Amino acid sequence: MRTQSRRRPPGALLATAAAGTLLTPLLSGCWAGAGGLGGGDSINVLMVNNPQMTELQKLTAKYFTRETGIKVNFTVLPENDVRDKISQDFANQAGQYDVATLSNYEIPIYARNGWLHELGPYVKKDPGFDQQDILAPMRQSLTGDDGKLYGEPFYGESSFLMYRKDVFAKKGLTMPAHPTWKQVADLAAKADGAESGMKGICLRGLPGWGELMAPLTTVVNTYGGTWFDKDWTARLDDKGFKDATRFYVDLVREHGESGAAQSGFAECLNNLTQGKTAMWYDATSAAGSLESAKSPVKGKIGYVAAPTEKTRSSGWLYTWAWGLQKASHNPDKAWKFISWASGKEYEKLVGEKFGWANVPAGKRASTYDIPQYRAEAAAFQDQTRAAIEGARPRDPGVQPRPAPGIQFVGIPEFTDLGTKVSQEISAAIAGRQSVDSALNKSQKLASEIAKEYEGR
DSSP states (O other): OOSOOOOOOTTOOGGGGGGSSSSOOOOOOOEEBOOSSOOTTEEEEEEEOOHHHHHHHHHHIIIIIHHHOOEEEEEEEOHHHHHHHHHHHHHTTOOSOSEEEEETTHHHHHHHTTOBOOOHHHHHHOGGGOGGGBOHHHHHHTBOTTSOBOOEEEEEEOEEEEEEHHHHHHHTOOOOSSOBHHHHHHHHHHHTTSSTTOBSOBOOOSOSTTTTHHHHHHHHHHTTOOSBOTTOOBOTTSHHHHHHHHHHHHHHHHHSOTTGGGOOHHHHHHHHHTTSBSEEEEETTHHHHHTSTTOTTTTTEEEEEOOBSSSSOOOOOEEEEEEEBTTOSOHHHHHHHHHHHTSHHHHHHHHHHHOGGGSOOSSBGGGGGOHHHHHHTTTTHHHHHHHHHTOOTTOOSSSOOSSOOSSSOSSTTHHHHHHHHHHHHHHHHTTSSOHHHHHHHHHHHHHHHHHHHTTO
8 A cells, every 4th residue: 555545525425426426536547548348358457557567467468368368458547546537437337447456445335335246256166266365364355244255356465564684783683573662662762873864763654544544543553542433433532542643753753764744655665775764664565675686775674563562463454456347348258357367377477577576465375385486585475474464454453443444444434534634643743733733633523424424
């Protein structure tokens, strides 16, 4: 999960989005061959422009179309734009796109609104796909309220703590395999200034429900806080939420990167790669870049579990997955594409053609048995799998939750709420207001959303 979606109007319910009143305008974008409604021997696929997807695009004609005769017309867009375009097409059930990349945030919501094809019947007819090989948290996160399957993961991630092993060795510091956040803060203070210009830790401070709020919400969970209790009462002014936010803001202000209020995933990745920070808590998917052949820190990074306080684990769960639109004109052909793109053989194909570190991993248990992958990803693959398998999307904290999600709340309004709250907290990181002031404003925003759900 790299960036936040565009801001939505407060209280926007996607269930009524077909009327076009609650979605941002359809955006023009970068077209890659989609041409109207799917038909005949072609399907239309709308997907995010992440590197894993662009590699898929390069392989499709030669290795999927040649074998099946099914042409795939891709539309590839940046994350914010693709979310807008997907929500518009799926909400209206226009059927322009058969398949789209959706995350475990959208899929349960879309399923609830009747916008997705159930995939269970296709899985039963396709034993070679091996659904049980999909890691259990991924299967669970792509299942609707009705217990039916609505998505198949393309790749998945959790979160963990990354640190410079060589810097820690020079300073005589020891990183626990399962650190607490208090231990991390102590290590950040000791590692601060270990090398010229190096800060102790990098943490996201950039506003956005998918930027700052992703790591911070995992800290809130393990500190005993929650956005909403089981009765939909907003709890952003409770002790757990306040303690976690104060800790996070203080840590990044005292020992974090310069310009933290404008630092997101990309900025922290650059900081760790360029030797500007000793630690970084973020997505497991970052490890592939850190251990790439051209990375100046390849072999220098250690990877340990996401820090905790009151919970056994705290890593988030995120996947880019394939969703099949209910209004698809070619659902059978669309499933063949999904089965291929999320299948075991596709992972091997990527490994052979682009290198094993590029495999869209984090979704299948069998991936971690491939000798070539284990060798290429030896520094981080065990920790990544453990983080994903330890994720608890329906029970991430110390109290019952009214909606699924670890680093988000699985309701349509969270994109707007999370972004507005992140702006307040980012302002606290920048020193423009206190944490108490930020959370008082945030509590009022969350309470307005809570009114729409009370009694459900």
